[in-house]
Amino acid sequence: MRTRRTGVLTSILLIVAFFLPPALGQENANPASEKKSSAETMYSEIGRAPEKARAKRNPLEKDPDAVAAGRILFEQRCAECHGDSAEGGKKGPSLRANEIQDAEPGAIFWVLTNGVVRKGMPVWSKLPEPQRWQLVSFIKSLGPASAKTDAPPANTSQPRSR
Amino acid sequence: MFIHRGLPLVSFLVLAAFSLPDFARAQENPYFVAYDHYLEEPGNLEIEYFSTFGTQRGGKDFHSYWMELEYGATAWWTTEFYLDGQTTFGDSTIFTGIRWENRFRPLKREHFINPILYVEYEHKSGADKILKEGEGHDVEADFLTPNSVARQEIINEMELKLILSSTFKGWNFTQNTLAAKNLSNEPWEFGYALGASRPLALKASARRCTLCPQNFIAGVEMYGGLGDRYHFGLHDTSQYVAPVLGWNLPSGWTLRISPGFGLNDNSHQFLLRWGVSREINGFGSMVSRLFRGGQ
Numbered sequence: 001m002r003t004r005r006t007g008v009l010t011s012i013l014l015i016v017a018f019f020l021p022p023a024l025g026q027e028n029a030n031p032a033s034e035k036k037s038s039a040e041t042m043y044s045e046i047g048r049a050p051e052k053a054r055a056k057r058n059p060l061e062k063d064p065d066a067v068a069a070g071r072i073l074f075e076q077r078c079a080e081c082h083g084d085s086a087e088g089g090k091k092g093p094s095l096r097a098n099e100i101q102d103a104e105p106g107a108i109f110w111v112l113t114n115g116v117v118r119k120g121m122p123v124w125s126k127l128p129e130p131q132r133w134q135l136v137s138f139i140k141s142l143g144p145a146s147a148k149t150d151a152p153p154a155n156t157s158q159p160r161s162r
Numbered sequence: 163m164f165i166h167r168g169l170p171l172v173s174f175l176v177l178a179a180f181s182l183p184d185f186a187r188a189q190e191n192p193y194f195v196a197y198d199h200y201l202e203e204p205g206n207l208e209i210e211y212f213s214t215f216g217t218q219r220g221g222k223d224f225h226s227y228w229m230e231l232e233y234g235a236t237a238w239w240t241t242e243f244y245l246d247g248q249t250t251f252g253d254s255t256i257f258t259g260i261r262w263e264n265r266f267r268p269l270k271r272e273h274f275i276n277p278i279l280y281v282e283y284e285h286k287s288g289a290d291k292i293l294k295e296g297e298g299h300d301v302e303a304d305f306l307t308p309n310s311v312a313r314q315e316i317i318n319e320m321e322l323k324l325i326l327s328s329t330f331k332g333w334n335f336t337q338n339t340l341a342a343k344n345l346s347n348e349p350w351e352f353g354y355a356l357g358a359s360r361p362l363a364l365k366a367s368a369r370r371c372t373l374c375p376q377n378f379i380a381g382v383e384m385y386g387g388l389g390d391r392y393h394f395g396l397h398d399t400s401q402y403v404a405p406v407l408g409w410n411l412p413s414g415w416t417l418r419i420s421p422g423f424g425l426n427d428n429s430h431q432f433l434l435r436w437g438v439s440r441e442i443n444g445f446g447s448m449v450s451r452l453f454r455g456g457q
Contacts, residue, residue, distance in 0.1 A: 065368035073366050076412075077189075080203075080443050090447065091205070114271040117237040125272050126189055126200045128332040128364035131376070 039093030045116045046099060049107035056106035058140075060133045070138025073131055077124070086142055091120055101144045105136045112136070190416040191334060192408030194435045195295060195385045196357030198336045199276035199327035201267055202234030207445035212418075212437035214293055216430045221306040224250045226258075226291040233445065238267040248291040254309045259286025259317075265325070274330075280323035280338075288315030293433065295321070296386035297342045298351030299398045301428035318345040332364045334381070349392055355385035359406065372412055379408040386425070400429035415440050 060066040074086065081092030088094035100108065112132045115123035124132060191198050194212065202208055210230040217223050226248035235241050244261035263282040289312035291305060320343050327336040340353040359381025367374045386401035388394060404422035411417070415438060422433035 060365075068368035069366040072368070072370060090444075115237060117267060117270050120204050120237050122201065122203050122234075122237045123272050125329050126191075126198075126334075128361055128376075130365040134366055 039088070039097075041119050042093045042111075042116055042121065043097065043099035045111055045119075046103045046107050049104075049110040053110035054104045054106045056109060058105040058109070058133050058136055060130065060137055061105075063134075063137070066134045066137035067141045069131075070134040070136070070141075073127070073135050074138050077127070078135070081121075086139070095139050096142050096144055098144055100139065101142070105133075105140060108136045108139060109133060189410055190379075190408055190418075190439060191357075192359055192379045192381055192406040192418050192420070193336075193357045193383050194404070194406065194418065194420050194437065195293075196336050196338055196355040196383045197265070197278065197280065197323070197325045197327075198329075198334050198357070199267065199278045199325060201237065201240040201265060201278075202232050203441075204234040204237050205446035206234050206441055206443055208232040208439055208441045210437060210439035212292075212435065214291070215434045216291065216293065216305075217432045218305055218430065219302060222250050222252045224248055224291050224305065226293070228292050228294070230439075235446075240265045246286060246290060246292050248289065248309075250289075250291075250309055256287070256289055256309050256313055258290040258292070258313070259284065261286070275326050275328050278325035278327065280321075280325055282321040282323075284317065284319040284321065286317050286319070288312040288317060290317075293430075295340055295342075295353055295355065296400055296402065297321075297340055297353035298387050298390050299393070300387055301398065301400050302424070302430050303428075305430075319343065320345065333358060333360045349390045351390045352388035352394065353386065354388055355383060357381060357383040357406075359408075370412060377410050377412070379410070381406050383420075386429075398428060399426075401425040402429055402433065404433070404435070 058066075074082075075084075078086070078092070078095075079089070081089050082095055083089035083092070086095040094100075109132055111121075112124045112127075112135060114125075115121045117123065124135075127135070190208075191200070208230070210232065211227065212230070213225060213227045215223070215225050226246070228244050228246040230242055230244050232240060232242040242261075242263040242265075244263065246258045246261070247256060248258055249255040261282055261284045263280065266279045266281075268277060268279060288307070289309045322341045324339045325336065326338075327334065329335075334357070336355075336357045338355040338357075340355070342351045342353070344351075359379050362375035362378045362380060364376070366376050371377070382403065382405050384401075384403045386396075387399035389397065389399060402422045402424055404420045406418065406420040409417045418435075418437040418439075420435045422435060424431050424433075
């Protein structure tokens with residue numbers, strides 16, 4: 001009987017503990033000021049990229065498929081936070097902002113690799129290096145926000161193949 | 163009995179979770195036992211179901227299974243809740259316990275070797291057969307006890323792991339060191355897991371595809387016990403090696419399969435593991451909205 005009570009109590013505690021982070025963790029997820037400060041932090045992270053990382057050239061710069069492949073990767077990994085058209089979303093800032101579009105490809109690659117862990121952006125080194133460069137190619141192809149009408153939306157449908 | 167009533171709860175949770183609409187494309191590693199240093203994306207929930215079929219010398223083969231609810235609380239903290247069960251053929255099907263696992267990333271940036279701290283609490287019965295880790299002097303003969311007897315033993319255990327993982331030229335190499343303590347005054351037990359894996363292609367295709375090589379990750383893992391604080395080493399431990407294959411489908415599902423082989427006479431000769439998982443976007447926001455009145 002005692003074992004049963006302990007079991008039930010343990011289960012309740014574990015379930016409460018499991019659901020507490022989502023219930024409390026996103027309490028103030030969307031206020032405008034917090035969003036702005038989060039964007040500033042993300043953009044300032046670009047400036048923290050070491051010189052060696054900035055100097056890296058995109059090896060897929062001339063790959064004609066890099067942007068198309070990067071677009072698919074963006075939809076699958078990034079659009080959830082940065083928005084379907086990369087103009088900023090629920091959690092992530094706009095990637096069409098000048099801070100990103102004017103940054104060296106190497107600096108964007110560095111942020112993708114390292115994430116901004118304390119501000120919610122995960123590390124993306126789990127994507128192989130060529131895929132991260134494909135993402136950089138796509139992000140740089142977007143152009144600044146003022147030119148957004150000319151840029152292709154991130155969720156353009158692509159042909160499916162096997 | 164608490165453990166007996168768990169099965170309907172497991173079924174309900176599986177059905178409820180798999181009917182949630184919004185999902186994300188996962189890039190999951192193919193390991194069953196080893197962990198790498200990648201945590202769940204913040205706010206996302208991954209629902210996973212895994213099975214292990216195991217052969218048993220001198221007894222009845224078994225099929226064990228567990229469900230994991232893995233939630234990215236932050237970019238540096240992933241929390242996970244497990245429900246475990248097993249069927250021993252010709253014996254019975256029982257719920258064997260629950261686990262609560264937490265993984266923490268202490269370093270802000272990516273390094274050549276990335277440490278992750280792992281803390282888990284397990285409340286399980288002695289009939290647990292999921293073989294999620296190798297520890298202490300756990301051997302094949304321990305599984306001979308009939309379920310009706312083994313389930314009488316209730317185990318409360320804390321498990322700590324240091325995960326050291328590195329990604330180099332598309333390869334992931336990971337090494338996990340485990341220390342487990344049964345809270346009923348048992349000695350510390352130790353174990354390890356090693357893993358290496360790589361996607362079949364490093365560049366993504368410019369077309370959407372299901373069977374593209376970049377969607378497959380293949381590798382191998384090796385794991386086993388390292389004795390306890392009084393008898394440290396490989397003596398009287400079980401050891402396994404297992405090729406692993408993961409398939410990340412564009413629909414958001416991940417499938418994994420792994421045949422495992424015992425490396426000594428104390429190990430099950432053959433283990434076949436498989437699993438399916440699906441990642442759900444924005445679970446955190448969903449729960450948050452629920453508590454804030456649907457904003």
